[in-house]
Amino acid sequence: MGFTAGFIGLGSMGSPIAMNLIKKGVKLYVYNRTKDKTEPLVRQGAIPLSSPQDMFNYCDIVFSMVANDLALQQICLSENGLLNNSKKEAIHVSMSTISPMLCKELVEKHKEKNVYYVSCPVFGRPDAAENAKLAVCMAGDDLAKMKVKPLLEFVSQSIYDFGHHAENANTVKLSGNFLILNVIEALAEAFSYAKKSGVQIEDLLTFLTLTLFPSPVYKNYGTIISNQQYDPPGFKMDLGLKDINLLLRSADHLKIPLPLAGILHDRLMTGLAQGRENLDWSAIAMTQMEESGI
Amino acid sequence: MGFTAGFIGLGSMGSPIAMNLIKKGVKLYVYNRTKDKTEPLVRQGAIPLSSPQDMFNYCDIVFSMVANDLALQQICLSENGLLNNSKKEAIHVSMSTISPMLCKELVEKHKEKNVYYVSCPVFGRPDAAENAKLAVCMAGDDLAKMKVKPLLEFVSQSIYDFGHHAENANTVKLSGNFLILNVIEALAEAFSYAKKSGVQIEDLLTFLTLTLFPSPVYKNYGTIISNQQYDPPGFKMDLGLKDINLLLRSADHLKIPLPLAGILHDRLMTGLAQGRENLDWSAIAMTQMEESGI
Known part of the structure; x- marks a missing residue:
């Protein structure tokens, strides 16, 4: 048929x-x-x-x-x-x-x-x-x-x-995107610390994805951040901001404080202020690296 | 021999x-x-x-x-x-x-x-x-x-x-513990949002560990938080604070701002202030749930 x-x-x-x-x-x-x-x-x-x-x-x-x-x-x-x-x-x-x-x-x-x-x-x-x-x-x-x-x-x-x-599927989607962006920021912080300490980012990433985090999100974004290859974008920064804002508004509505999501929102906002709207949303890692003097 | x-x-x-x-x-x-x-x-x-x-x-x-x-x-x-x-x-x-x-x-x-x-x-x-x-x-x-x-x-x-x-192995260890604690906090935030929205935490966790995060850290801590089973502790909250403090002091020394690590530090401090020093460090999720009125 x-x-x-x-x-x-x-x-x-x-x-x-x-x-x-x-x-x-x-x-x-x-x-x-x-x-x-x-x-x-x-x-x-x-x-x-x-x-x-x-x-x-x-x-x-x-x-x-x-x-x-x-x-x-x-x-x-x-x-x-x-x-x-x-x-x-x-x-x-x-x-x-x-x-x-x-x-x-x-x-x-x-x-x-x-x-x-x-x-x-x-x-x-x-x-x-x-x-x-x-x-x-x-x-x-x-x-x-x-x-x-x-x-x-x-x-x-x-x-x-x-x-x-039906709305439960949307709740899951917003939760998932929040968790993904959180991984990006956490890797950016860990990588800037490791690099300035003298550890090769590539070695740290290999270790993490073989042990604690054998996950496509860690592998894909870890590689993008390690290679600093934010272009072409798979998911643009302004769309990322849209999704974090959907989460924050929805959480406001339900009265749920989300401290990590607040930081992620500000990272995306900074990225957009710096003219990075056409880069992948993982380019928030650039801000962390710059702030760390790397 | x-x-x-x-x-x-x-x-x-x-x-x-x-x-x-x-x-x-x-x-x-x-x-x-x-x-x-x-x-x-x-x-x-x-x-x-x-x-x-x-x-x-x-x-x-x-x-x-x-x-x-x-x-x-x-x-x-x-x-x-x-x-x-x-x-x-x-x-x-x-x-x-x-x-x-x-x-x-x-x-x-x-x-x-x-x-x-x-x-x-x-x-x-x-x-x-x-x-x-x-x-x-x-x-x-x-x-x-x-x-x-x-x-x-x-x-x-x-x-x-x-x-x-030799110190590079210690840098990797502190980076790893930071990433693990970050997952705990991120899951706590996502779960409080999902639960108050009407999504079963168990369903969300199953989805996450089958797709985006097929990782032992997400599975183990996701299950602990979902079941609210912070006792017996696998890793006590005061040891978690010790490790985040080692990271923050080491990052201070190298001049690296770590916004997520700051939040994690405060979560652990809150947990200790609430008398949870003998629970697993993942009991920081209790604070997020309480703050969300769950």
């Missing part, structure tokens, strides 16, 4: 995910605000649409992967938005990193239109998206999740179910 | 390490300030000595594992200390977590007495010591390291060489 689906948002993550769906034989309708981003996909057989509201005319499952809360609100709720022309039993699979608060709100708005909203934020940089190696956090209605799963398997290496409450 | 060695300092780490040496057939001379700690080892065949200065009468290689800088200074330099009766070509294998500054000083003092000082701080909690699963960071004179290595293999699962400068 062939699949038909829609995809909204063809940025550095959306494009490779959509491409993997096409490669797996999915008939894919695509929409992007900037039209020329649809072209590589159209060349592979995707069918371009001129607005999100046409999506549910052609398909029961629509994915979206956009930059932030505002973009997703517009995609869903604006005059030519996805929900303006909804279809009973249709499913919106939202892969963006957005606030749990907006997620909750969108679940309600979708319900009013008889559309299921499934939260599916993903972990992995663009190369992981290309290689269908993403880790997907999924939450929402059980039947909807079951229908969506075969398609998610085309773009990911693992799918984790966080239950009925 | 049988080995003969000495062991000074039979605390929660020293005792199981010494026991493993005996089990491997090493003829072991032992010394501990509190005498009754030698008894279980003597029952297994260890020979007790009444002061460190007798050690080099009987063996060419002496291990030490003591609580802090002051204890190691006394073991080495006091009137009845190890160096008071040294022997040419003898080796002192120092496993304690001490400051790189004291290490440098001790290397010189040992050299004056024609004794090699090899730094061998270890990673692993008492259960890892018992099971000979420690990770050893080794640095110092090449010939001395070569002689010591077969004995270290009896007590560890891996040995990493950080070169000629």
Whole structure:
């Protein structure tokens, strides 16, 4: 049985995910605000649409992967938005990193239109998206999740179910990004201490990843920081700030102090003030090195 | 060929390490300030000595594992200390977590007495010591390291060489302990956020250790924090404070600001102020949970 689906948002993550769906034989309708981003996909057989509201005319499952809360609100709720022309039993699979608060709100708005909203934020940089190696956090209605799963398997290496409450997947995503950025800052501090003490950063990194931290996050970011290779960015600094701000606002809402997250926020802010918005978010390590006189 | 060695300092780490040496057939001379700690080892065949200065009468290689800088200074330099009766070509294998500054000083003092000082701080909690699963960071004179290595293999699962400068192994040890404590605090913050958001901590931990952080540190401490099981302690809070203070003093000396380490220091200080000195150092997570109203 062939699949038909829609995809909204063809940025550095959306494009490779959509491409993997096409490669797996999915008939894919695509929409992007900037039209020329649809072209590589159209060349592979995707069918371009001129607005999100046409999506549910052609398909029961629509994915979206956009930059932030505002973009997703517009995609869903604006005059030519996805929900303006909804279809009973249709499913919106939202892969963006957005606030749990907006997620909750969108679940309600979708319900009013008889559309299921499934939260599916993903972990992995663009190369992981290309290689269908993403880790997907999924939450929402059980039947909807079951229908969506075969398609998610085309773009990911693992799918984790966080239950009925769609916003829980977003909470996990924000927690994960916080933990990743925390590793970056901690490695930057440890490396600046080690280097100024006379220890080779490479030796320390090898030891850490063979013993205490045999983890892709430590390996990847440890290597980037050790090589000081923040360009090309896998995840840009301004997107990192967006995510830490989502976490901090969400934690404010719930009344949770997060001392480490406060430091990480300031590091990103410093990086942006220093004109590093086009570097990888791990370039916050440059600030630590500079402050240490290295 | 049988080995003969000495062991000074039979605390929660020293005792199981010494026991493993005996089990491997090493003829072991032992010394501990509190005498009754030698008894279980003597029952297994260890020979007790009444002061460190007798050690080099009987063996060419002496291990030490003591609580802090002051204890190691006394073991080495006091009137009845190890160096008071040294022997040419003898080796002192120092496993304690001490400051790189004291290490440098001790290397010189040992050299004056024609004794090699090899730094061998270890990673692993008492259960890892018992099971000979420690990770050893080794640095110092090449010939001395070569002689010591077969004995270290009896007590560890891996040995990493950080070169000629003995203090480099201590730098790595302090960096590692900083990174571990940082994980504890980061998990505590992420877990308090997740829990108050409605996500099961256990689900988040499973996801993290299967994807981003398949690391023993995340698994062990994530489980301890999730279960709130800080007793019995694997590594007590006051020892954690000692190590973070060693890092901060050493970083001060080198002029390196460490913002995360400052937060970790204050967390430990708060834990001690709250009377938690006999709990595991991961009990700093209790403070984060309490502050979050959980």
